[in-house]
Amino acid sequence: MKTIDELVRKAVSRRSFLASASTVAAATVITGCGNSGPATTTPAPTTTPAPTTTPAAPTYMDADYLNFALNLEYLEAEFYLRAATGSGLSTADAGTSPGAVTGGAQVTGFTALQQSYIYEIAQNELDHVRLLRGALGSSAVSRPAIDLTNSFNALAIAAGVVATGGTFNAFANPMNYLIGAFVFEDVGVTAYHGAAKLLTSKSNLGVAARIMAVEAYHAASIRTQVLLIDVAMPGSPYLEYANQISALRAVLGGGQETAISADTIVPCDTTNAIAYERTTDEVLHIVYGTAGGAGVKSGGFFPSGLNGNISATLS
Amino acid sequence: MANLETQHLDSIIASRRNMIALGGAALMGLAFMPRANAATLTDADYLNFALNLEYLEAQFYTLATVGATIDTLGLGIASGDGATPGGTVTVKNANDYASCKVPFANALVSSYATETASEERRHVSFLRAALGSSAVAQPDLDLVNSFNTLAKLLGIGLNSFDPFASDINFLLGAYIFEDVGVTAYAGAAPALTVSGNLDAAAGIEAVEAYHAGLVRTVIYGLDQSATTLGPAGTARSVATSISHLRASADGSNSITASNPQGDDIGLGTQTVMLEGTTGLTASTLVNSSTTGSLNPASTAGGTSGSLTFTRTAAEVLSVVYAGGSAGVGGGFYPKAMNGNVK
Numbered sequence: 001m002k003t004i005d006e007l008v009r010k011a012v013s014r015r016s017f018l019a020s021a022s023t024v025a026a027a028t029v030i031t032g033c034g035n036s037g038p039a040t041t042t043p044a045p046t047t048t049p050a051p052t053t054t055p056a057a058p059t060y061m062d063a064d065y066l067n068f069a070l071n072l073e074y075l076e077a078e079f080y081l082r083a084a085t086g087s088g089l090s091t092a093d094a095g096t097s098p099g100a101v102t103g104g105a106q107v108t109g110f111t112a113l114q115q116s117y118i119y120e121i122a123q124n125e126l127d128h129v130r131l132l133r134g135a136l137g138s139s140a141v142s143r144p145a146i147d148l149t150n151s152f153n154a155l156a157i158a159a160g161v162v163a164t165g166g167t168f169n170a171f172a173n174p175m176n177y178l179i180g181a182f183v184f185e186d187v188g189v190t191a192y193h194g195a196a197k198l199l200t201s202k203s204n205l206g207v208a209a210r211i212m213a214v215e216a217y218h219a220a221s222i223r224t225q226v227l228l229i230d231v232a233m234p235g236s237p238y239l240e241y242a243n244q245i246s247a248l249r250a251v252l253g254g255g256q257e258t259a260i261s262a263d264t265i266v267p268c269d270t271t272n273a274i275a276y277e278r279t280t281d282e283v284l285h286i287v288y289g290t291a292g293g294a295g296v297k298s299g300g301f302f303p304s305g306l307n308g309n310i311s312a313t314l315s
Numbered sequence: 316m317a318n319l320e321t322q323h324l325d326s327i328i329a330s331r332r333n334m335i336a337l338g339g340a341a342l343m344g345l346a347f348m349p350r351a352n353a354a355t356l357t358d359a360d361y362l363n364f365a366l367n368l369e370y371l372e373a374q375f376y377t378l379a380t381v382g383a384t385i386d387t388l389g390l391g392i393a394s395g396d397g398a399t400p401g402g403t404v405t406v407k408n409a410n411d412y413a414s415c416k417v418p419f420a421n422a423l424v425s426s427y428a429t430e431t432a433s434e435e436r437r438h439v440s441f442l443r444a445a446l447g448s449s450a451v452a453q454p455d456l457d458l459v460n461s462f463n464t465l466a467k468l469l470g471i472g473l474n475s476f477d478p479f480a481s482d483i484n485f486l487l488g489a490y491i492f493e494d495v496g497v498t499a500y501a502g503a504a505p506a507l508t509v510s511g512n513l514d515a516a517a518g519i520e521a522v523e524a525y526h527a528g529l530v531r532t533v534i535y536g537l538d539q540s541a542t543t544l545g546p547a548g549t550a551r552s553v554a555t556s557i558s559h560l561r562a563s564a565d566g567s568n569s570i571t572a573s574n575p576q577g578d579d580i581g582l583g584t585q586t587v588m589l590e591g592t593t594g595l596t597a598s599t600l601v602n603s604s605t606t607g608s609l610n611p612a613s614t615a616g617g618t619s620g621s622l623t624f625t626r627t628a629a630e631v632l633s634v635v636y637a638g639g640s641a642g643v644g645g646g647f648y649p650k651a652m653n654g655n656v657k
Binding site for chain 1: 423431519522528599623
């Protein structure tokens with residue numbers, strides 16, 4: 001027995017060593033993009049002008065994709081922090097000369113269980129903002145202007161949740177809030193999934209895959225909770241609201257949606273059961289709340305557009 | 316009620332005692348687990364490793380929902396080149412597959428199980444198609460002794476565990492697999508060299524994370540109505556014990572005083588601070604690093620929180636072999652996995 005105990009102690013101390021080593025590794029993760037300058041678009045060839053062809057797509061660097069993700073994390077962090085505490089990101093976390101945040105308020109009436117979920121997700125999204133800002137260093141974009149009032153109203157009207165001229169206050173009560181959360185989480189998964197293969201640094205890719213999974217945990221929980229509202233309150237409209245929003249996201253963002261039901265908690269393709277992905281353009285169309293091809297630069301949740309090189313749609 | 320920290324102290328002491336009681340063999344497997352050399356593995360090796368995991372998940376959920384094995388539903392389990400037949404699946408009652416169909420009491424849990432089963436079968440089919448003739452056969456799987464061994468290792472007074480016995484047992488069985496799947500795919504993704512493989516792996520990883528989030532949300536919710544496994548504790552505390560066991564068994568990022576959950580977060584509560592508002596009691600639905608009280612900010616540095624954990628292939632093996640040695644197998648894979656990662 002003594003020998004075995006000795007082995008346990010050795011194993012424990014070896015594991016402690018590994019644990020501290022990996023903390024150091026974690027601290028250095030996704031560095032290497034911090035000093036990279038903004039991406040420039042690939043210059044069009046000068047020798048063979050072809051005026052009728054579409055210009056080459058810009059070449060984005062890892063920092064551009066990470067800043068794109070940072071914009072989305074700012075949005076999620078503001079949405080959850082304001083609901084949780086009534087206050088949004090601190091000056092330190094929002095960057096230099098951040099955009100204004102319209103709307104958002106502490107949500108009252110949560111059950112203790114729901115409240116604990118919201119605190120957890122708020123912390124996760126705040127951590128993601130800090131992680132990406134830290135990794136991007138001086139290249140990190142500041143928080144863009146964010147609208148949590150008119151965005152939801154327009155989205156709800158477009159989805160058919162409310163009639164034209166109506167309003168949808170995502171912070172009015174716990175049920176509305178869950179519907180608001182549903183707007184974001186699945187989209188986050190598709191955005192990170194779409195970007196993963198475009199990242200050139202393996203460590204950036206590894207971090208993106210890990211943030212994506214956190215968003216998928218959130219998304220599963222939100223989808224499950226929306227379904228449970230319907231179970232607890234048969235005939236209530238919330239499940240239908242969520243699925244109307246899902247349908248709208250499909251229209252704006254290139255399909256890639258599965259409605260919520262007891263049999264379809266996971267949104268994924270029905271052949272291989274692989275989660276959906278979206279291009280940056282498809283994500284932009286959703287968060288700008290605007291369909292219609294190239295040249296969309298702002299709208300919806302981002303009234304002044306995203307900050308960074310990926311902000312206007314190219315398709 | 317015990318919080319995660321105190322539960323962890325209880326369970327680490329108990330599981331340590333149990334490992335010692337079970338003898339040195341299991342322990343040697345943990346302490347001297349060789350780490351696979353990532354540089355020598357190809358995309359096909361990683362995909363076959365994933366296929367071994369998906370065979371296990373697909374069989375587990377299909378037995379739970381249909382009472383039959385996946386090959387009887389038309390899925391291939393032989394190697395892609397046809398040279399190696401699929402392995403056996405050991406289940407209770409002298410391999411009475413029909414007896415594995417869970418007598419679900421909750422229609423929602425039944426629906427979740429059915430959905431998950433179909434998605435895991437699709438992952439098997441997808442990976443087999445992607446690998447073509449390189450696909451490995453299903454290895455021998457054990458869904459009896461594996462769960463019993465793990466139950467003993469939990470150190471909470473369980474000497475056996477039948478994941479097919481009830482809704483809550485089924486959910487805890489699922490809990491064992493899903494978070495591990497996420498860490499396995501997240502760990503392997505950066506090692507894949509072909510963009511299409513990476514894209515698919517990320518997409519499967521996300522589906523496993525949806526499954527894990529679903530299972531954790533349901534157990535967490537059911538626990539509020541005091542669902543228990545009797546003396547072993549509430550569903551939530553048993554799940555937490557499973558996380559502690561995985562955190563210890565994988566041989567990395569161990570549980571320490573300043574990092575009381577190691578690299579696997581159970582189901583409980585944590586105290587978080589949100590932009591100056593302190594003392595907020597949050598859940599732990601997400602199995603990720605956290606800057607909350609479970610992993611103080613001094614450890615996380617404020618910038619490394621809220622990422623799911625990763626495991627190397629060797630670390631995943633040490634979990635699913637339940638203490639068995641690399642290359643030899645044990646737990647769910649009594650004769651090890653098939654392929655170059657085993």
